[in-house]
Amino acid sequence: MHVMIFGCGYSGTAIAKAFAGGGVRISGTTRSADKMDVLRQNGVEAFLFDGETMNDELRRALADVTHLVQSIAPGKADPLLRLLGEDGANLPPSLEWIGYLSTVGVYGDHKGAWINEETPCAPVSGRSTERLEAEAGWLAMGERCGVPAAVLRLSGIYGPGRNAFCNLDKGTARRLIKKDQVFNRIRVEDIGAATRFLSDQRLGGIYNITDDRPGPPQDVIVEAARLMGVEPPPEQAFETAELTPMARSFYGENKRVSNAKLKAAGFAFSFPNYPMSLAQLWQDGRWQA
Incomplete structure (x- = not known):
């Protein structure tokens, strides 16, 4: 091969x-x-x-x-x-x-x-x-x-070296709030x-x-902060936040994406939702790698 x-x-x-x-x-x-x-x-x-x-x-x-x-x-x-x-x-x-x-x-x-x-x-x-x-x-x-x-x-996409822990550690994490917004x-x-x-x-x-659990982006930041034992950044209203055009464009799409077809074919996700995935990244110390 x-x-x-x-x-x-x-x-x-x-x-x-x-x-x-x-x-x-x-x-x-x-x-x-x-x-x-x-x-x-x-x-x-x-x-x-x-x-x-x-x-x-x-x-x-x-x-x-x-x-x-x-x-x-x-x-x-x-x-x-x-x-x-x-x-x-x-x-x-x-x-x-x-x-x-x-x-x-x-x-x-x-x-x-x-x-x-x-x-x-x-x-x-x-x-x-x-x-x-x-x-x-x-x-x-x-x-x-x-x-x-x-x-x-x-x-x-997230994983070792690209995740909410890294953003919190660098001080770049933001807790943007847009009503009913979810991401996979x-x-x-x-x-x-x-x-x-x-x-x-x-x-x-x-x-x-995609994972099993689409959810509000700010919830991921809060969960990562909880695992790190730090305070999450303050909430910011999406409408008044300073964002690049590309970052703002991501919030223009709101959907919950199903992975049922892939699972029906026989695939099993190792990291089916962000809470367990973040916990694993934090516990084994690979979040920075």
């Missing part, structure tokens, strides 16, 4: 760890030469990829890839679809499975209602519209080439495990990769 992860960042590294062992070759790309050593330290054969052209070294590595994971944001068009050819002409000949990391942002706003993979998408932001277009491209490529292509729609979350290790599960089962199609 040769797993190639395009855009091997925070989630991509967790995916690499989920596939590690048993003689599996794991490759990953990064835009930055400075990050290549970090990938190698995590057992990933590192390649530079700027999203525009593939060098000869990367093309040679791609030739025997069996599992391809695409994690790079598409921009105006998915860079990998363009380079591989949407007809799949340049796909690795031994390819067995494709995974495309997308976002639950493609659903848009549903006023806090429960949604699933059958819910029509109505993306609010341009970046989510681009993701939706890339999803369609990868699903179509998989169908044309007879390779299972799975779209993994991820909710808010996903622990990064569960992204890795879900990717491995879908590939092992040769499953294609769309799957929500």
Whole structure:
């Protein structure tokens, strides 16, 4: 097995760890030469990829890839679809499975209602519209080439080194209050495990990769502060808070995302809700790692 992860960042590294062992070759790309050593330290054969052209070294590595994971944001068009050819002409000949990391942002706003993979998408932001277009491209490529292509729609990602404890520790945590606002979350290790599960089962199609417990974002801050034994930051009204346009845009979408399809396929989450996940991060001291 040769797993190639395009855009091997925070989630991509967790995916690499989920596939590690048993003689599996794991490759990953990064835009930055400075990050290549970090990938190698995590057992990933590192390649530079700027999203525009593939060098000869990367093309040679791609030739025997069996599992391809695409994690790079598409921009105006998915860079990998363009380079591989949407007809799949340049796909690795031994390819067995494709995974495309997308976002639950493609659903848009549903006023806090429960949604699933059958819910029509109505993306609010341009970046989510681009993701939706890339999803369609990868699903179509998989169908044309007879390779299972799975779209993994991820909710808010957190885990070691990226969590409410870190924000509280740095003094950047904010307890914003917007009436009835909820978000889903996903622990990064569960992204890795879900990717491995879908590939092992040769499953294609769309799957929500999200926890069981959507909830108000301020509740996560309060729970983390309780575990740390510190006072949570004061409440701030969302309407009057100073936020970047991107941060404010996240609050324009309100929905509860179901993971029932993935669980029905047989996947078991290691971190199904944020209270138990935060407790585990705090108890084992890995929240900073």
